[in-house]
Amino acid sequence: MIRERAYPVEPWHVRETRLDMDVLAQSESVFALSNGHVGLRGNLDEGEPHGLPGTYLNSFYELRPLPYAEAGFGFPESGQTVVNVTNGKLIRLLVDDEPLDVRYGELLAHERILDLRAGTLHREMHWRSPAGREVKVRSTRLVSFTQRAVAAINYEVEAVDGPLRLILQSELVANETLPAQSRDPRVAAVLESPLQAEEELTTDDGGLLIHRTKVSGLRVAATMGHDVHAPGKTTIESEGYEDWVRTTIGCVLQPGEKLRVVKYLTYGWSSRRSLPALRDQVGAALAAARLDGWEGLRREQRHYLDEFWDAADVRVEGDPEVQQAVRFGLFHVLQAGARAERRPIAAKGLTGPGYDGHAFWDTEMFVLPVLTYTQPSAVRDALHWRHATLQQAHERARTLNLRGAAFPWRTIEGPESSAYWPAGTAAFHVAAGVADALRRYVLITGDEQLEREIGLELLVETARLWRSLGHHDRHGRFHIDGVTGPDEYTAVKDDNIYTNLMAQRNLLTAAQCAMRFRDEAIDLGVTEEEAAEWRDAANAMHLPYDEGLDVHEQVEGFTRLQEWDFGHTPPEKYPLLLHYPYFDLYRKQVVKQADLVLAMHWRGDAFTAEEKLRNFLYYERRTVRDSSLSACTQAVMAAEVGHPELAHRYLREAALMDLHDLNENTRDGVHMASLAGAWIALVAGFGGLRDHDGTLSFSPRLPSRLGRLEFSLQWRSIRLKVDVRPHQTTYTVRNGGADTVVELRHHGELIRVTAALPVTLPVPTPDPPGPAPEQPVGRAPLMHLPDSRP
Numbered sequence: 001m002i003r004e005r006a007y008p009v010e011p012w013h014v015r016e017t018r019l020d021m022d023v024l025a026q027s028e029s030v031f032a033l034s035n036g037h038v039g040l041r042g043n044l045d046e047g048e049p050h051g052l053p054g055t056y057l058n059s060f061y062e063l064r065p066l067p068y069a070e071a072g073f074g075f076p077e078s079g080q081t082v083v084n085v086t087n088g089k090l091i092r093l094l095v096d097d098e099p100l101d102v103r104y105g106e107l108l109a110h111e112r113i114l115d116l117r118a119g120t121l122h123r124e125m126h127w128r129s130p131a132g133r134e135v136k137v138r139s140t141r142l143v144s145f146t147q148r149a150v151a152a153i154n155y156e157v158e159a160v161d162g163p164l165r166l167i168l169q170s171e172l173v174a175n176e177t178l179p180a181q182s183r184d185p186r187v188a189a190v191l192e193s194p195l196q197a198e199e200e201l202t203t204d205d206g207g208l209l210i211h212r213t214k215v216s217g218l219r220v221a222a223t224m225g226h227d228v229h230a231p232g233k234t235t236i237e238s239e240g241y242e243d244w245v246r247t248t249i250g251c252v253l254q255p256g257e258k259l260r261v262v263k264y265l266t267y268g269w270s271s272r273r274s275l276p277a278l279r280d281q282v283g284a285a286l287a288a289a290r291l292d293g294w295e296g297l298r299r300e301q302r303h304y305l306d307e308f309w310d311a312a313d314v315r316v317e318g319d320p321e322v323q324q325a326v327r328f329g330l331f332h333v334l335q336a337g338a339r340a341e342r343r344p345i346a347a348k349g350l351t352g353p354g355y356d357g358h359a360f361w362d363t364e365m366f367v368l369p370v371l372t373y374t375q376p377s378a379v380r381d382a383l384h385w386r387h388a389t390l391q392q393a394h395e396r397a398r399t400l401n402l403r404g405a406a407f408p409w410r411t412i413e414g415p416e417s418s419a420y421w422p423a424g425t426a427a428f429h430v431a432a433g434v435a436d437a438l439r440r441y442v443l444i445t446g447d448e449q450l451e452r453e454i455g456l457e458l459l460v461e462t463a464r465l466w467r468s469l470g471h472h473d474r475h476g477r478f479h480i481d482g483v484t485g486p487d488e489y490t491a492v493k494d495d496n497i498y499t500n501l502m503a504q505r506n507l508l509t510a511a512q513c514a515m516r517f518r519d520e521a522i523d524l525g526v527t528e529e530e531a532a533e534w535r536d537a538a539n540a541m542h543l544p545y546d547e548g549l550d551v552h553e554q555v556e557g558f559t560r561l562q563e564w565d566f567g568h569t570p571p572e573k574y575p576l577l578l579h580y581p582y583f584d585l586y587r588k589q590v591v592k593q594a595d596l597v598l599a600m601h602w603r604g605d606a607f608t609a610e611e612k613l614r615n616f617l618y619y620e621r622r623t624v625r626d627s628s629l630s631a632c633t634q635a636v637m638a639a640e641v642g643h644p645e646l647a648h649r650y651l652r653e654a655a656l657m658d659l660h661d662l663n664e665n666t667r668d669g670v671h672m673a674s675l676a677g678a679w680i681a682l683v684a685g686f687g688g689l690r691d692h693d694g695t696l697s698f699s700p701r702l703p704s705r706l707g708r709l710e711f712s713l714q715w716r717s718i719r720l721k722v723d724v725r726p727h728q729t730t731y732t733v734r735n736g737g738a739d740t741v742v743e744l745r746h747h748g749e750l751i752r753v754t755a756a757l758p759v760t761l762p763v764p765t766p767d768p769p770g771p772a773p774e775q776p777v778g779r780a781p782l783m784h785l786p787d788s789r790p
Contacts, residue, residue: 007659009320014114014328014659019102025051025667030658031114031121032332032351032670033143036340036378038151038267039350042112042121045091045139045155049103051667053176055087056350058343060269061357061412062194063215066419074399074425079417082346082357083194086174086209086222088265091155093137094167098129100137105129116331117309119145119301126160134160146300147292148339149285151265154294159253168249170263172209172224175243195220197242198275206264207238207245208282210275220269221282225290229260264289308334310712311719312374314682317708319648319786325655326682329675330374336672337371337378342385344412345378345672352669358410358417361486362629364433365602366673369680372437372444373713379441380450386434387454389414390461397465400425404464407431422491422582426484428469431462432502436602439509443694446716452520456513460524463510463534466503470537478540485555486629487595489576489585493555498599500541501606507538543606551618552611554596564590564622566776574779575626590776591619593627594634601636601684605692613641613770620773628657631781632677632685639685642769644703645785651681652783662782683711687722688747697745698731700724701763705786718742720753724763732758 006023007014007030016027028051031042041054061080068075093100102110102125109126125137136158144150157166175193195211198219202208206225212218228234228249235250251259266285268278289297312330316323336349344359345367363382371378386407392414393405400406408416409424418424438458442451470480480503485496511531514521521531544553553559573579576590585592594601597619600612607615616637625631635650653662655678658670683689686709688699702709702724709724712734719734720742733740733755740755753759775781 007324009324011320011323012116012327014116014324016112019107019110021049023661024049026658026661027112028052028054029351029666029668029670031112032335032349033119033121033141033151034335034350035143035145035148036336036338036345036350037148037343038143039335040089040141040143040151041352042114043089044102045089045123045137045153046100046102047087047090047092048101052179052352053084053087054352055085055089056082056357057085057220057267057269058340058346058350059412060085060213060218060220061216062191062213064191066417068419072421075421076416076419079356079419080216080358080412080415081191082353082412083191083213084176084178084353085195085220085267085269086172086211087176088151088172088222088224088263088267089141089153090169090171090173091139091153091261091263092169092171093135093157094169095129095133095135096131096165097167098131098133100127100129100135102127108134114328114331116327117302117305118298119305119331120298133162133164135164135166136160142297142301143335144289144297144301145304145338147285147288147297148341149266149268149282150289150297151267152289152294152297153263153265155261155263157253157259159255159257162255164253166251166253166259168259168261170224170226170247170249170261172207172222172245173243174209174211195243199279200240200242200245201279202238202240202245204238205236206247206286207240208279209240209243209245210279216271218269218271219273219275219278220267221278223266223282223286225264225286227262227264227290227294231257262294308375311714313712314679315708315710316682316706318706319652321786322652322655322678322682325659326678328659329655329678330370332670333367333370333672333676333679334375334378336367337382338375340378340381340385342381342388344385345382346412347672348669349672352667354665354668355410356417357412359412360410361427361430361433362673364430364437365598366629366632366676366680368437369440370676372441373683376441376445376714379437380445380447383434383438383441383450383458384454387458390457394461402465403468404466405431405458405461406465407434407462422484422586423488426482426492427488428465428480428483429485429496429499429502431465432499432506435459435462435506435509436502439505440691443691444715451513452517456517456520457524459506459510459513460521460526463507466507467533467537470503472537472540476540477542478537479542485595486598487554487591487593488627489590489592490555490558490595491582491586493558495542495544495556497543497552497554497596498603500543501599501603504538504541504606505603507534511535511538549618551614552596552607554591554619558589561587561589564588564776566779569777571778574624576624577626589622591623593625593630594623594637595619597623597637598633601633603692604640604690609641612637616641617771617773620775622776624776624779625653628654628663628671628674629677631657632674632681635677635681636685638773639701639703640688640699642766643773644686644701645705646773646781647681647685648703648705648785649781649783651678651685652785653781654678654681656783682709683713687711687724689713695743695745695750696720698722698729699747700729701766702726715742720744726763728760728762730758730760
């Protein structure tokens with residue numbers, strides 16, 4: 001954990017004012033740059049020291065064996081792991097023959113700045129060599145949002161105290177040595193030097209490397225080129241070998257003179273295109289980058305982000321840390337999805353190798369809701385990716401003797417890559433998440449073309465899964481048995497309420513869509529009888545309820561399970577899954593992450609206000625938050641049931657997950673769902689945003705320490721601004737003509753907002769708070785609230 005404040009609190013920057021070797025890997029994740037296609041970890045330009053080198057391409061992976069102590073029918077046979085591809089970040093500098101290495105000599109100053117508006121990582125360094133020679137280095141790095149194959153580095157060296165001979169070595173390097181990623185020797189063997197050389201080429205000022213993975217057979221190409229600006233004589237030469245290409249630049253600088261090098265990088269990969277085609281592709285991308293030049297790339301980057309922030313920014317008054325963190329989170333969420341273009345959004349984005357680079361249900365239930373309201377084009381692409389994996393989902397369902405589509409718990413390309421079936425295969429709720437992401441996207445954008453072309457099929461095949469997975473009992477109630485909900489500590493149980501309610505909505509949405517698009521539904525084999533079966537199952541869905549305790553049961557029989565002994569669980573034993581057998585966790589009342597509480601957020605229309613409060617209090621005492629996915633949901637529901645101060649603390653935990661390394665694993669990549677969760681906690685929690693019935697609904701109410709919350713949403717191409725103050729809220733339509741109208745609900749009241757006339761309404765006085773929610777011993781949210789409102 002980063003116990004001291006590593007980054008000063010600034011509204012638009014994440015600034016590191018000193019280089020801390022103890023958290024170098026964490027900072028590499030925080031400072032990672034990506035556009036959804038190319039990802040560069042925030043490694044130092046010189047390459048060393050490093051915590052974890054990393055350059056990633058979306059969906060570029062290697063196959064590896066999945067280890068089983070005892071195999072079983074239907075277990076996935078192989079997994080997929082993201083590959084660290086050719087590293088183009090490397091720029092080594094020799095100062096009068098002394099390599100610039102911050103571990104030697106004296107580092108007089110060092111600062112890095114992630115600029116959230118410019119989309120760049122800027123670094124400034126003042127270094128004195130062991131021989132006493134001083135240089136100042138300034139570098140700025142970007143991964144282009146507008147040219148998805150392109151990254152660039154502007155690198156500048158200044159002589160300080162005397163004439164210097166500088167040698168700059170700019171490199172492309174494949175098959176870097178990495179820390180061990182697996183204890184399984186078979187997996188380690190696959191991931192060690194996974195790239196086989198196919199072609200190497202050098203030019204006067206750069207070069208190219210093409211490699212192919214040994215097992216998955218994917219081909220990757222990387223190129224580099226340089227623009228060099230220096231006073232006086234300069235030498236430039238290139239050399240290349242199988243796994244590296246190096247361009248060496250030499251010059252002599254007088255005090256105050258500067259060497260400036262712009263390094264252009266382009267990447268491409270394919271499983272189908274020939275080597276010459278891929279070579280030409282990255283060559284063309286390099287030519288395009290050099291055509292625009294560094295200043296052109298930087299202008300395009302700023303313009304792209306200006307447009308994004310205009311539509312997506314969130315302003316928070318009263319908690320500067322959250323203000324910084326929510327923008328940091330939005331920036332990383334954008335980086336993960338902006339140019340993914342029909343490829344997955346992984347749990348770590350392209351910031352690190354955590355979870356092997358896999359996408360989970362996190363994408364649909366945490367990341368896509370944020371992007372739907374802020375960058376809907378990325379959601380359209382993410383839904384296309386899921387649709388492209390339908391064939392594999394069909395095959396998986398058939399293996400499990402089911403109909404429809406069984407989407408994987410974790411994957412890169414589409415097949416199931418989880419070796420642990422209780423938390424993998426049994427977690428069928430991912431299918432309902434896909435359907436709900438589609439439903440929300442169509443609702444918010446009005447994109448009926450996508451709904452007709454791929455949405456209907458996704459809804460039909462997921463509805464078929466639920467109908468074949470569940471069954472009617474002798475009383476006519478519909479049950480879905482033997483599944484795992486979001487809470488992985490309560491696995492392979494009957495009638496998980498979250499799963500049942502999300503499946504219910506999935507079934508009803510599919511039936512409605514099939515009736516609207518009858519011809520297309522007939523082509524998919526949907527009969528009126530089948531659609532009626534979906535409606536019948538949905539209307540008969542069983543929701544376990546304990547009449548004695550007057551609460552819903554997370555799964556059938558949950559409230560009769562033995563209580564976990566929280567009082568005798570020491571703090572060092574968390575997370576529980578690392579210190580207790582799953583057998584013990586599965587049979588007791590202990591919740592890893594919000595599950596039934598998550599159902600009350602996304603299916604709040606299925607509960608009364610009184611039920612929500614009773615359920616929240618009951619499950620709050622049993623939820624240990626061993627997952628980063630939990631805090632944002634607990635923030636949303638704490639706010640809704642009348643405990644905004646607790647919600648504020650949960651918001652801070654979600655928002656600061658990576659800036660403070662709260663789970664002590666940010667080194668492997670940022671927590672994309674938790675970063676998205678900061679937006680969710682603010683907008684759905686304190687803004688009260690819901691979209692259950694097809695109408696935007698807000699129930700805004702601020703905690704005592706926040707003086708203002710302002711956010712923008714996109715609704716059918718309309719930009720709606722919501723400005724929440726302690727006692728009133730103003731809704732403004734920011735674009736469109738005078739006749740542009742948005743209908744929404746404010747604390748249940750239906751109102752109409754036009755471009756010509758903003759609407760300001762009072763925030764109702766809340767009911768007196770009930771009993772304070774209690775958490776398990778030692779598991780209260782740790783993030784202290786700011787002292788006071790400014």
